[in-house]
Amino acid sequence: MKKDTGILLESGTNELEIVEFEVGGNRFGINVIKVKEIIQPIPVTQIPHSHPNVEGIIQLRGEVLPVIDMSMALQLTPLSDSKEAKLIVSEFNKQKVVFHVNNVTQIHRISWDQIEKPSDLYKSGASKIIGVIKRDNKMILLLDFESIMVEINPESGVQMKELKKLGKRERIHKKIVVAEDSPLLRKLLNDTLSEAGYMDVEFFENGHDALKYLESLAAASVAIEEKVQLVITDIEMPQMDGHHLTKRIKNHEILRKLPCIIFSSLITEDLKHKGELVGAEDQVSKPDIAELVLKVDQYIL
Structure with missing residues (x-):
């Protein structure tokens, strides 16, 4: 399947395109930005004593890439040798990985406000679901691929040891607003920023809630820079x-003064222009937490 439906060229529209695929009879989605290509299955070399979710490795145009069995990662019906099976070659968090799925069906363009947050009633701490999309009388589950990779290789996640090399800093009176939907990442960011001396951090699960909070502060008489010093x-x-949150902040008469740092697994040389177009002061790729703290230091005086 070619990605020929017109990748979103404009930044900050609050839209995304997802590749819909099937595993174990369920429908899932992955952001098109993370997909390099979709190919037919090729022979996989098994690796002794590897993680149970790792099917093996393949060689693709000179690169050796790990193959993840998505039925194992999601604890669903095992994959079968189907003619419809596909390999989704992905890149995020500065790493390339291949996901083996039952089938790839189509690409959808949707708005983030159409994606519902998973309910606490069916979401557990080990859940890999970050959103639910209702479309044409069916549900598409948007997956947290970063957590899938961290489960296999914890070293691919945020590492506190790099932060400790930076030493302590006195930033206790500086306030930071963070928009991050992953509970795991919110905790890690809280621990990280506290370790770095930033004790006053307000967390929000999405850009909408963060923007409403910032707008409420902007409506008061006190200068915004006295209440918040930076947004991550x-x-x-x-x-x-x-991207849309940053665009809204930079288009706001009062909030535009706030420095915005985008901290995401989608920060690559090919995609940095999207953050630049919406006015972000800086962009840091997960999991470079030490670099994030250095950038925060730079913009908080």
Whole structure:
């Protein structure tokens, strides 16, 4: 399947395109931005004593890439040798990985405000679902691929040891607003920023809630820079993504003074222009937490 439906060229529209695929009879989605290509299955070399979710490795145009069995990762019906099976070659968090799925069906363009946050009634701490899309009398589950990779390789996640090398800093009176939908990442960011001396951090699950909070502060008489000194935002979030949040902040008469740093697994040389177009002061790729703290230091005086 070619990605020929017109990748979103304009930044900050609060839209995304997803590749819909099937695993174990369920429908899932992955952001098109993370997809390099979709290919037919090729022979996989098994690796002794590898993680149970790792099917093996393949060689693709000179690169050796790990193949993840998505039925194992999602604890669903095992994959079968179907002619419809596909390999989704992906890149995020500065790594390339291949996801083996039952089938790839189509590409959808949707708005982030059409994606519902998973309910606490069916979402557990180990859930890989970050959003639910209702479309044409069916549900598409948007997956947290970063958590799938961290489960296999914890070193691919945020690493506190790099932060400790930076030393302590006195920033206790500086306030930061963070928009991040992942509970795991919110905790890690809280621990990280506290370790770095930033004790006053307000967290929000999506850009919509963060913007409403900032707008309420802007409506008061006190100068906004006395209440908040910086905003950190993820990109992929239900209701409102980080690009749209940044655009709204930079288009706001009062909030535009706030420095915005985008902290996302989607920060690559090919995609940095999207953050630049919406006015972000800086962009840091997960999981470079030490670089994020250095950038925060730079913009908070």
